[in-house]
Amino acid sequence: MATQVDGSIALVTGANRGIGKEIVRSLIVAGTKKVYAAVRKPESANALIDEYGDRVMALRFDLTDAKTIHAAAEQAADTQILVCNAGVLQTATVFSEQTFDALEFEFDCNVKGLIRTARAFAPVLKRNGGGALVQLNSVVSMKCFPEFTTYCASKAASYAITQALKFQLAKQGTAVHSVHPGPIATDMGDAAGLTPIAEPASLVAEAIVGALQSGEFHVWPDSMAKQIGQAFSSFATNVVEVEMSEG
Ligand SMILES: NC(=O)c1ccc[n+]([C@@H]2O[C@H](COP(=O)([O-])OP(=O)(O)OC[C@H]3O[C@@H](n4cnc5c(N)ncnc54)[C@H](OP(=O)(O)O)[C@@H]3O)[C@@H](O)[C@H]2O)c1
Secondary structure: OOOOOOOOEEEEEEOOHHHHHHHHHHHHOOOOEEEEEOOOOOOHHHHHHHHHHEEEEEOOOOOOOOHHHHHHHHOOOOEEEEHHHHOOOOOOOOOOOOOOHHHHHHHHHHHHHHHHHHHHHHHHHOEEEOOEEEEEOOOHHHOOOOEEHHHHHHHHHHHHHHHHHHHHHHHOOOOOEOOOOOOOOHHHHHHOOHHOOOOOOHHHHHHHHHHHHOOOOOEEHHHHHHHHHHHHHHHHHHHOOOOOOOO
């Protein structure tokens, strides 16, 4: 299902830095009328507001706090495109001391945070004609890298939730997109030691605008993503993207 970006109203979580900031820029270049920057600290979006004036509006939003998410959904009641970008990564293998803490933290943000956001904004998108929900998953949703095992598990889980949303929100006319970047040059990429192989965040942002306009569900923005996406494509087309009976 394709979505008109030009003239639309969008909300991007984690818009203050990294991939989120580039998504705001690409949406504005593509003609989005207004972008809500949903961030933990509203002042962290000041640079974007300086750049784009009243086309960007900051809102308080914390993935771990449902009250802030519901308040954001009330304040941004005209949202048509929701980009669930905010996320966290920790370094933990199956055998690390911090494994369970990392798993709980990442699931609270990356998985429960997505569920909280989808529950608060699904009625908003429905009231505004359907629109679109974009979720930042990862290549690690498909392929586990052992040094980030708990993060990979959280991104595999958020991919499962995204698949459920694709079918459930289709009933209200909402397009859902699952974005699967490889290593991207952001604070998260740096913290994970990916700098030498990381590609620019603008690639992800431009791929998201392209997917909104074309309607494709799986989005593979960068070199590693394209390689994994190509290997995954038959499974994606013939299994993930088709409705199958559970009985
Ligand atoms: N970078 C990569 O290589 C890569 C690859 C594949 C997928 N991804 C995914 O892409 C998304 C963006 O990643 P990034 O690289 O841009 O990360 P980043 O540079 O670390 O930025 C993370 C963003 O998430 C926000 N955030 C963190 N915890 C939050 C919370 N509890 N509530 C609300 N916002 C919160 C941060 O806000 P603060 O500034 O307030 O901390 C920041 O805006 C994530 O979902 C990530 O998993 C990244």
